[in-house]
Amino acid sequence: MGKTTLFLIALLVLPLTVFAADSVYIQSVKAKIMNEPNFKSGEVGVANKGDKLTVTEKGDGWIKVSSASLSGWVNKLCVSDSPPMDKIALVTAESANLEEKSRKRASAMTSAAAARGLSDEDRKRLTEAGKADYRALIELERVGAGISKADVDAFSNQDVNP
Amino acid sequence: MNRTVTALTVFALLALSVSPTIAANQRQRISQEAQRLSMDDVKSEIAFGREVAAGILGKYPLYRDEQLTRYVNLVGKSLAQYASRPELNFTVGILDTSAINGFAAPGGYIFITKGAIDAMDDEAQLAGVIAHEMMHVAQRHIVKEMNIHGTEASPAAGFSRVIGGATDVVKVAFVKAVDGAMDILFERGYKKQDEVEADTLGTVLAASANYDPAALVRYFEKIKGTEAKETTSLQKLHPPFDERIEWIRRAMEKNGLAEAANKTGKGRFNEAVRKKS
Numbered sequence: 292m293g294k295t296t297l298f299l300i301a302l303l304v305l306p307l308t309v310f311a312a313d314s315v316y317i318q319s320v321k322a323k324i325m326n327e328p329n330f331k332s333g334e335v336g337v338a339n340k341g342d343k344l345t346v347t348e349k350g351d352g353w354i355k356v357s358s359a360s361l362s363g364w365v366n367k368l369c370v371s372d373s374p375p376m377d378k379i380a381l382v383t384a385e386s387a388n389l390e391e392k393s394r395k396r397a398s399a400m401t402s403a404a405a406a407r408g409l410s411d412e413d414r415k416r417l418t419e420a421g422k423a424d425y426r427a428l429i430e431l432e433r434v435g436a437g438i439s440k441a442d443v444d445a446f447s448n449q450d451v452n453p
Numbered sequence: 454m455n456r457t458v459t460a461l462t463v464f465a466l467l468a469l470s471v472s473p474t475i476a477a478n479q480r481q482r483i484s485q486e487a488q489r490l491s492m493d494d495v496k497s498e499i500a501f502g503r504e505v506a507a508g509i510l511g512k513y514p515l516y517r518d519e520q521l522t523r524y525v526n527l528v529g530k531s532l533a534q535y536a537s538r539p540e541l542n543f544t545v546g547i548l549d550t551s552a553i554n555g556f557a558a559p560g561g562y563i564f565i566t567k568g569a570i571d572a573m574d575d576e577a578q579l580a581g582v583i584a585h586e587m588m589h590v591a592q593r594h595i596v597k598e599m600n601i602h603g604t605e606a607s608p609a610a611g612f613s614r615v616i617g618g619a620t621d622v623v624k625v626a627f628v629k630a631v632d633g634a635m636d637i638l639f640e641r642g643y644k645k646q647d648e649v650e651a652d653t654l655g656t657v658l659a660a661s662a663n664y665d666p667a668a669l670v671r672y673f674e675k676i677k678g679t680e681a682k683e684t685t686s687l688q689k690l691h692p693p694f695d696e697r698i699e700w701i702r703r704a705m706e707k708n709g710l711a712e713a714a715n716k717t718g719k720g721r722f723n724e725a726v727r728k729k730s
Binding site for chain 2: 318319320321323327329330331332340351352366368369370371373375376377378379380381409413414417418421422423424425427428430431432434435436437438442443446447449451
Protein backbone atom coordinates (compact mmCIF):
# COMPACT_ATOMS: atom_id res chain seq x y z
CA MET A 292 0.00 0.00 0.00
CA GLY A 293 1.58 3.28 -1.10
CA LYS A 294 1.81 6.59 0.75
CA THR A 295 -1.05 8.00 -1.34
CA THR A 296 -3.34 5.15 -0.24
CA LEU A 297 -2.46 5.69 3.44
CA PHE A 298 -3.10 9.41 3.03
CA LEU A 299 -6.52 8.70 1.49
CA ILE A 300 -7.40 6.36 4.40
CA ALA A 301 -6.29 9.01 6.90
CA LEU A 302 -8.47 11.57 5.15
CA LEU A 303 -11.46 9.25 5.44
CA VAL A 304 -10.85 8.37 9.08
CA LEU A 305 -10.30 11.95 10.22
CA PRO A 306 -13.93 13.10 10.10
CA LEU A 307 -14.97 10.05 12.14
CA THR A 308 -12.48 10.76 14.94
CA VAL A 309 -13.33 14.47 15.01
CA PHE A 310 -17.07 13.86 15.31
CA ALA A 311 -16.61 11.03 17.82
CA ALA A 312 -14.55 13.19 20.20
CA ASP A 313 -16.39 14.92 23.08
CA SER A 314 -15.27 18.24 24.42
CA VAL A 315 -15.66 19.96 27.76
CA TYR A 316 -15.18 23.57 28.80
CA ILE A 317 -13.55 24.73 32.03
CA GLN A 318 -16.14 26.57 34.17
CA SER A 319 -14.03 27.40 37.23
CA VAL A 320 -11.51 30.22 37.28
CA LYS A 321 -8.74 27.61 37.17
CA ALA A 322 -8.69 23.82 37.09
CA LYS A 323 -5.84 21.55 38.06
CA ILE A 324 -4.97 18.90 35.49
CA MET A 325 -3.61 15.86 37.31
CA ASN A 326 -1.52 12.84 36.33
CA GLU A 327 -4.09 10.39 37.67
CA PRO A 328 -7.77 10.82 38.67
CA ASN A 329 -6.96 12.16 42.16
CA PHE A 330 -5.42 15.29 43.68
CA LYS A 331 -2.32 13.60 45.12
CA SER A 332 -1.01 12.26 41.81
CA GLY A 333 0.92 15.34 40.78
CA GLU A 334 -0.15 18.33 38.74
CA VAL A 335 0.40 18.22 34.99
CA GLY A 336 -0.74 21.79 34.46
CA VAL A 337 -3.57 24.24 34.92
CA ALA A 338 -6.47 24.99 32.56
CA ASN A 339 -8.29 28.30 32.68
CA LYS A 340 -11.96 29.28 32.53
CA GLY A 341 -13.36 28.85 29.03
CA ASP A 342 -10.60 26.48 27.81
CA LYS A 343 -11.98 23.78 25.53
CA LEU A 344 -10.50 20.34 26.14
CA THR A 345 -10.96 17.07 24.29
CA VAL A 346 -12.30 14.17 26.37
CA THR A 347 -10.23 11.02 25.89
CA GLU A 348 -11.53 8.91 28.78
CA LYS A 349 -14.24 9.10 31.44
CA GLY A 350 -13.74 7.95 35.04
CA ASP A 351 -15.62 8.10 38.32
CA GLY A 352 -15.87 11.83 39.06
CA TRP A 353 -12.91 12.56 36.79
CA ILE A 354 -12.43 13.05 33.03
CA LYS A 355 -9.24 12.50 31.09
CA VAL A 356 -8.70 15.46 28.78
CA SER A 357 -6.17 16.72 26.33
CA SER A 358 -5.32 19.93 24.56
CA ALA A 359 -2.45 21.03 22.35
CA SER A 360 -0.29 21.69 25.38
CA LEU A 361 -1.32 19.17 28.05
CA SER A 362 -3.00 15.87 28.81
CA GLY A 363 -4.28 14.61 32.15
CA TRP A 364 -7.28 14.24 34.48
CA VAL A 365 -9.65 17.02 35.54
CA ASN A 366 -12.33 16.79 38.24
CA LYS A 367 -15.88 16.88 36.84
CA LEU A 368 -16.73 19.66 39.27
CA CYS A 369 -14.79 22.15 37.12
CA VAL A 370 -16.22 21.36 33.69
CA SER A 371 -19.38 21.41 31.61
CA ASP A 372 -20.32 20.41 28.07
CA SER A 373 -21.19 24.03 27.23
CA PRO A 374 -18.97 27.12 27.26
CA PRO A 375 -19.19 29.12 30.52
CA MET A 376 -21.91 31.78 30.55
CA ASP A 377 -21.35 35.32 31.75
CA LYS A 378 -22.84 36.32 35.09
CA ILE A 379 -26.60 36.71 34.84
CA ALA A 380 -28.23 39.51 36.79
CA LEU A 381 -31.96 39.85 37.10
CA VAL A 382 -33.95 43.01 36.64
CA THR A 383 -34.90 44.20 40.11
CA ALA A 384 -37.23 46.83 41.46
CA GLU A 385 -34.33 49.31 41.48
CA SER A 386 -34.02 49.07 37.69
CA ALA A 387 -37.70 49.34 36.90
CA ASN A 388 -37.04 51.97 34.23
CA LEU A 389 -34.81 49.64 32.27
CA GLU A 390 -37.43 46.95 32.59
CA GLU A 391 -40.07 49.31 31.23
CA LYS A 392 -37.88 50.16 28.23
CA SER A 393 -37.09 46.53 27.52
CA ARG A 394 -40.78 45.69 27.56
CA LYS A 395 -41.15 47.70 24.38
CA ARG A 396 -38.84 45.31 22.53
CA ALA A 397 -40.38 41.93 21.84
CA SER A 398 -37.06 40.07 22.13
CA ALA A 399 -36.38 41.49 25.58
CA MET A 400 -39.90 41.02 26.88
CA THR A 401 -39.45 37.42 28.01
CA SER A 402 -36.24 38.20 29.88
CA ALA A 403 -37.69 41.22 31.62
CA ALA A 404 -40.80 39.29 32.55
CA ALA A 405 -38.95 36.25 33.83
CA ALA A 406 -36.80 38.48 35.97
CA ARG A 407 -39.63 40.00 37.96
CA GLY A 408 -40.83 36.95 39.83
CA LEU A 409 -44.23 37.18 41.47
CA SER A 410 -46.32 40.31 41.10
CA ASP A 411 -46.06 43.11 43.67
CA GLU A 412 -49.52 42.19 44.83
CA ASP A 413 -48.53 38.55 45.41
CA ARG A 414 -45.44 39.66 47.30
CA LYS A 415 -47.39 42.09 49.45
CA ARG A 416 -49.81 39.33 50.37
CA LEU A 417 -46.95 36.92 51.28
CA THR A 418 -45.18 39.63 53.30
CA GLU A 419 -48.34 40.50 55.22
CA ALA A 420 -48.89 36.84 55.99
CA GLY A 421 -45.31 36.63 57.33
CA LYS A 422 -44.44 34.05 54.68
CA ALA A 423 -41.70 36.04 52.97
CA ASP A 424 -39.41 39.02 53.60
CA TYR A 425 -38.43 40.80 50.38
CA ARG A 426 -36.99 43.83 52.18
CA ALA A 427 -34.44 41.64 53.99
CA LEU A 428 -33.64 39.91 50.72
CA ILE A 429 -32.87 43.22 48.98
CA GLU A 430 -30.67 44.25 51.94
CA LEU A 431 -28.75 41.00 51.61
CA GLU A 432 -28.40 41.33 47.84
CA ARG A 433 -26.95 44.83 48.34
CA VAL A 434 -24.19 43.46 50.59
CA GLY A 435 -23.37 40.75 48.03
CA ALA A 436 -23.38 43.21 45.14
CA GLY A 437 -20.97 45.46 47.03
CA ILE A 438 -18.21 42.85 46.78
CA SER A 439 -16.06 43.21 43.68
CA LYS A 440 -13.91 40.60 41.94
CA ALA A 441 -10.86 42.48 43.26
CA ASP A 442 -12.22 42.07 46.82
CA VAL A 443 -12.62 38.32 46.27
CA ASP A 444 -9.13 38.01 44.77
CA ALA A 445 -7.60 39.93 47.69
CA PHE A 446 -9.51 37.74 50.18
CA SER A 447 -8.56 34.48 48.43
CA ASN A 448 -4.90 35.43 48.15
CA GLN A 449 -4.57 36.75 51.69
CA ASP A 450 -1.96 34.87 53.65
CA VAL A 451 -3.98 33.37 56.51
CA ASN A 452 -2.87 31.15 59.35
CA PRO A 453 -3.09 27.44 58.53
CA MET B 454 -4.23 -3.02 -6.10
CA ASN B 455 -7.75 -4.12 -6.94
CA ARG B 456 -8.17 -5.31 -3.36
CA THR B 457 -6.95 -1.94 -2.06
CA VAL B 458 -9.34 -0.06 -4.30
CA THR B 459 -12.26 -2.25 -3.15
CA ALA B 460 -11.29 -1.76 0.51
CA LEU B 461 -11.05 1.98 0.01
CA THR B 462 -14.40 2.09 -1.74
CA VAL B 463 -16.10 0.17 1.10
CA PHE B 464 -14.38 2.39 3.65
CA ALA B 465 -15.42 5.53 1.81
CA LEU B 466 -19.03 4.40 1.65
CA LEU B 467 -18.95 3.55 5.35
CA ALA B 468 -17.43 6.90 6.22
CA LEU B 469 -19.97 8.76 4.15
CA SER B 470 -22.86 6.89 5.73
CA VAL B 471 -21.63 7.06 9.33
CA SER B 472 -20.16 10.58 9.50
CA PRO B 473 -23.42 12.43 8.88
CA THR B 474 -25.12 10.23 11.49
CA ILE B 475 -22.48 11.03 14.07
CA ALA B 476 -22.55 14.67 13.09
CA ALA B 477 -26.33 14.71 13.40
CA ASN B 478 -26.15 13.01 16.80
CA GLN B 479 -23.54 15.50 17.90
CA ARG B 480 -25.73 18.41 16.78
CA GLN B 481 -28.72 16.87 18.54
CA ARG B 482 -26.70 16.37 21.73
CA ILE B 483 -25.44 19.97 21.66
CA SER B 484 -28.96 21.17 21.00
CA GLN B 485 -30.32 19.08 23.90
CA GLU B 486 -27.65 20.49 26.22
CA ALA B 487 -28.44 24.01 25.15
CA GLN B 488 -32.11 23.28 25.81
CA ARG B 489 -31.26 21.77 29.18
CA LEU B 490 -29.58 24.90 30.44
CA SER B 491 -30.36 27.89 28.29
CA MET B 492 -30.08 31.50 29.35
CA ASP B 493 -33.85 31.50 29.98
CA ASP B 494 -33.52 28.39 32.17
CA VAL B 495 -30.92 30.13 34.30
CA LYS B 496 -32.99 33.32 34.53
CA SER B 497 -36.02 31.30 35.60
CA GLU B 498 -33.89 29.41 38.12
CA ILE B 499 -32.65 32.67 39.65
CA ALA B 500 -36.09 34.30 39.71
CA PHE B 501 -37.63 31.14 41.21
CA GLY B 502 -34.81 30.93 43.78
CA ARG B 503 -35.33 34.57 44.69
CA GLU B 504 -38.91 33.82 45.72
CA VAL B 505 -37.73 30.81 47.73
CA ALA B 506 -35.00 32.94 49.37
CA ALA B 507 -37.63 35.52 50.40
CA GLY B 508 -39.63 32.61 51.84
CA ILE B 509 -36.64 31.42 53.90
CA LEU B 510 -36.31 34.98 55.25
CA GLY B 511 -39.99 34.78 56.15
CA LYS B 512 -39.23 31.73 58.33
CA TYR B 513 -36.11 33.14 60.00
CA PRO B 514 -35.14 36.83 60.27
CA LEU B 515 -31.96 38.07 58.60
CA TYR B 516 -29.05 38.54 61.02
CA ARG B 517 -28.19 42.17 60.35
CA ASP B 518 -24.43 42.48 60.80
CA GLU B 519 -23.05 43.91 57.59
CA GLN B 520 -19.40 43.16 58.44
CA LEU B 521 -20.06 39.51 59.25
CA THR B 522 -22.35 39.17 56.23
CA ARG B 523 -19.64 40.60 54.00
CA TYR B 524 -17.16 38.09 55.47
CA VAL B 525 -19.37 35.02 54.82
CA ASN B 526 -19.99 36.33 51.30
CA LEU B 527 -16.24 36.64 50.67
CA VAL B 528 -15.84 33.01 51.74
CA GLY B 529 -18.76 32.03 49.46
CA LYS B 530 -17.53 33.99 46.47
CA SER B 531 -14.01 32.58 46.89
CA LEU B 532 -15.49 29.09 46.73
CA ALA B 533 -17.76 29.97 43.80
CA GLN B 534 -14.71 30.66 41.64
CA TYR B 535 -14.07 26.90 41.63
CA ALA B 536 -17.66 25.78 41.08
CA SER B 537 -19.26 24.87 37.77
CA ARG B 538 -21.84 27.71 37.69
CA PRO B 539 -19.94 30.89 36.79
CA GLU B 540 -23.19 32.51 35.59
CA LEU B 541 -24.63 32.65 39.12
CA ASN B 542 -24.01 35.41 41.66
CA PHE B 543 -23.78 33.42 44.88
CA THR B 544 -25.07 35.39 47.88
CA VAL B 545 -24.72 34.18 51.46
CA GLY B 546 -27.03 35.36 54.24
CA ILE B 547 -26.99 34.68 57.98
CA LEU B 548 -30.24 33.69 59.67
CA ASP B 549 -30.87 34.99 63.17
CA THR B 550 -31.57 31.76 65.05
CA SER B 551 -29.65 29.59 67.49
CA ALA B 552 -30.72 26.48 65.56
CA ILE B 553 -27.81 24.89 63.68
CA ASN B 554 -28.56 24.57 59.98
CA GLY B 555 -27.93 25.80 56.45
CA PHE B 556 -30.22 26.25 53.44
CA ALA B 557 -29.81 26.78 49.72
CA ALA B 558 -32.33 28.34 47.37
CA PRO B 559 -31.94 27.87 43.60
CA GLY B 560 -30.10 30.53 41.66
CA GLY B 561 -27.33 31.03 44.23
CA TYR B 562 -28.95 32.05 47.53
CA ILE B 563 -27.23 30.39 50.50
CA PHE B 564 -28.21 30.79 54.15
CA ILE B 565 -26.26 29.75 57.26
CA THR B 566 -27.77 30.14 60.71
CA LYS B 567 -26.02 32.21 63.39
CA GLY B 568 -26.23 29.09 65.58
CA ALA B 569 -24.20 27.16 63.00
CA ILE B 570 -21.54 29.88 62.79
CA ASP B 571 -21.28 29.99 66.59
CA ALA B 572 -20.69 26.23 66.62
CA MET B 573 -17.82 26.47 64.12
CA ASP B 574 -14.14 26.57 65.01
CA ASP B 575 -12.63 28.01 61.85
CA GLU B 576 -13.12 29.35 58.33
CA ALA B 577 -12.58 25.93 56.72
CA GLN B 578 -15.66 24.62 58.55
CA LEU B 579 -17.68 27.62 57.35
CA ALA B 580 -16.36 26.99 53.82
CA GLY B 581 -17.32 23.30 54.14
CA VAL B 582 -20.92 24.14 55.05
CA ILE B 583 -21.24 26.85 52.37
CA ALA B 584 -19.69 24.50 49.78
CA HIS B 585 -22.25 21.82 50.69
CA GLU B 586 -25.14 24.27 50.15
CA MET B 587 -23.49 25.60 47.00
CA MET B 588 -23.46 22.11 45.52
CA HIS B 589 -27.23 21.78 46.07
CA VAL B 590 -27.52 24.92 43.91
CA ALA B 591 -24.85 23.99 41.34
CA GLN B 592 -26.36 20.53 40.83
CA ARG B 593 -29.84 22.11 40.60
CA HIS B 594 -31.34 19.61 43.04
CA ILE B 595 -34.52 21.58 43.78
CA VAL B 596 -34.82 22.93 40.23
CA LYS B 597 -34.75 19.39 38.84
CA GLU B 598 -37.24 18.11 41.38
CA MET B 599 -39.63 21.01 40.75
CA ASN B 600 -39.06 20.76 36.99
CA ILE B 601 -38.37 24.46 36.48
CA HIS B 602 -37.39 25.56 32.97
CA GLY B 603 -37.34 28.79 31.06
CA THR B 604 -39.29 27.16 28.28
CA GLU B 605 -42.84 25.96 28.30
CA ALA B 606 -41.83 22.31 28.65
CA SER B 607 -43.27 21.65 32.10
CA PRO B 608 -46.40 22.50 34.09
CA ALA B 609 -44.42 24.68 36.48
CA ALA B 610 -42.41 26.19 33.65
CA GLY B 611 -43.16 28.87 31.15
CA PHE B 612 -42.14 31.25 33.87
CA SER B 613 -42.32 34.14 31.47
CA ARG B 614 -45.97 33.31 30.95
CA VAL B 615 -46.56 33.55 34.68
CA ILE B 616 -45.46 37.13 34.56
CA GLY B 617 -46.35 38.30 31.09
CA GLY B 618 -50.08 37.96 31.26
CA ALA B 619 -50.15 34.41 32.56
CA THR B 620 -53.21 32.36 33.13
CA ASP B 621 -54.21 31.62 36.71
CA VAL B 622 -53.47 27.94 36.14
CA VAL B 623 -49.80 28.63 35.31
CA LYS B 624 -49.52 31.07 38.17
CA VAL B 625 -50.89 28.52 40.63
CA ALA B 626 -48.38 25.97 39.29
CA PHE B 627 -45.54 28.39 39.91
CA VAL B 628 -46.66 29.22 43.45
CA LYS B 629 -46.99 25.47 44.08
CA ALA B 630 -43.40 24.99 42.90
CA VAL B 631 -42.21 27.62 45.41
CA ASP B 632 -44.22 25.84 48.14
CA GLY B 633 -42.68 22.54 47.00
CA ALA B 634 -39.18 23.98 47.37
CA MET B 635 -40.03 25.24 50.88
CA ASP B 636 -41.35 21.78 51.71
CA ILE B 637 -38.03 20.20 50.66
CA LEU B 638 -36.06 22.76 52.69
CA PHE B 639 -38.12 22.64 55.89
CA GLU B 640 -40.13 19.40 55.96
CA ARG B 641 -39.04 16.58 53.65
CA GLY B 642 -35.34 17.23 53.09
CA TYR B 643 -33.43 16.46 49.90
CA LYS B 644 -33.14 12.98 48.44
CA LYS B 645 -30.35 11.00 50.08
CA GLN B 646 -28.43 10.88 46.80
CA ASP B 647 -28.55 14.69 46.60
CA GLU B 648 -27.09 14.93 50.12
CA VAL B 649 -24.29 12.51 49.22
CA GLU B 650 -23.53 14.62 46.15
CA ALA B 651 -23.59 17.91 48.10
CA ASP B 652 -21.28 16.50 50.82
CA THR B 653 -18.78 14.84 48.50
CA LEU B 654 -18.63 17.50 45.76
CA GLY B 655 -18.68 20.21 48.43
CA THR B 656 -15.60 18.64 50.01
CA VAL B 657 -13.80 18.68 46.64
CA LEU B 658 -14.91 22.28 46.09
CA ALA B 659 -13.60 23.43 49.49
CA ALA B 660 -10.30 21.64 48.86
CA SER B 661 -10.04 23.27 45.41
CA ALA B 662 -10.14 26.64 47.18
CA ASN B 663 -7.32 25.34 49.43
CA TYR B 664 -9.44 24.74 52.54
CA ASP B 665 -8.88 21.76 54.82
CA PRO B 666 -11.01 19.02 53.18
CA ALA B 667 -11.58 17.35 56.57
CA ALA B 668 -13.22 20.50 57.98
CA LEU B 669 -16.80 19.33 57.39
CA VAL B 670 -16.04 16.05 59.17
CA ARG B 671 -14.54 17.98 62.10
CA TYR B 672 -17.67 20.16 62.20
CA PHE B 673 -20.06 17.17 62.19
CA GLU B 674 -18.01 15.46 64.91
CA LYS B 675 -18.37 18.61 67.01
CA ILE B 676 -22.08 19.30 66.57
CA LYS B 677 -22.97 15.63 67.11
CA GLY B 678 -22.60 16.40 70.80
CA THR B 679 -24.54 19.69 70.70
CA GLU B 680 -27.74 20.10 72.68
CA ALA B 681 -30.49 18.26 70.78
CA LYS B 682 -32.89 21.20 70.36
CA GLU B 683 -30.31 23.14 68.31
CA THR B 684 -29.78 20.33 65.81
CA THR B 685 -33.31 18.84 65.68
CA SER B 686 -34.16 20.42 62.33
CA LEU B 687 -30.73 19.62 60.85
CA GLN B 688 -31.00 15.96 61.87
CA LYS B 689 -34.61 15.68 60.72
CA LEU B 690 -33.70 16.94 57.25
CA HIS B 691 -30.37 15.15 56.73
CA PRO B 692 -29.01 11.60 56.96
CA PRO B 693 -27.29 10.71 60.28
CA PHE B 694 -23.95 12.44 60.97
CA ASP B 695 -22.00 9.15 61.12
CA GLU B 696 -23.23 8.16 57.68
CA ARG B 697 -22.28 11.53 56.24
CA ILE B 698 -18.85 11.45 57.88
CA GLU B 699 -18.27 8.03 56.34
CA TRP B 700 -19.06 9.02 52.75
CA ILE B 701 -17.05 12.24 53.04
CA ARG B 702 -14.04 10.24 54.24
CA ARG B 703 -14.47 7.83 51.32
CA ALA B 704 -14.64 10.77 48.87
CA MET B 705 -11.48 12.26 50.39
CA GLU B 706 -9.70 8.93 50.00
CA LYS B 707 -10.90 8.42 46.44
CA ASN B 708 -9.93 11.92 45.32
CA GLY B 709 -6.56 11.88 47.05
CA LEU B 710 -7.54 14.56 49.54
CA ALA B 711 -6.91 12.58 52.72
CA GLU B 712 -3.33 13.78 53.10
CA ALA B 713 -3.95 17.33 51.94
CA ALA B 714 -2.72 19.88 54.46
CA ASN B 715 -4.82 22.88 53.58
CA LYS B 716 -5.74 26.05 55.38
CA THR B 717 -8.23 26.34 58.25
CA GLY B 718 -8.22 30.16 58.40
CA LYS B 719 -8.85 30.06 62.15
CA GLY B 720 -7.34 33.48 62.84
CA ARG B 721 -9.36 35.28 60.17
CA PHE B 722 -12.53 33.45 61.24
CA ASN B 723 -12.06 34.41 64.88
CA GLU B 724 -11.45 38.00 63.92
CA ALA B 725 -14.57 38.09 61.73
CA VAL B 726 -16.94 36.52 64.23
CA ARG B 727 -15.30 38.47 67.09
CA LYS B 728 -14.20 35.42 69.02
CA LYS B 729 -11.04 35.31 71.06
CA SER B 730 -8.31 33.06 69.61
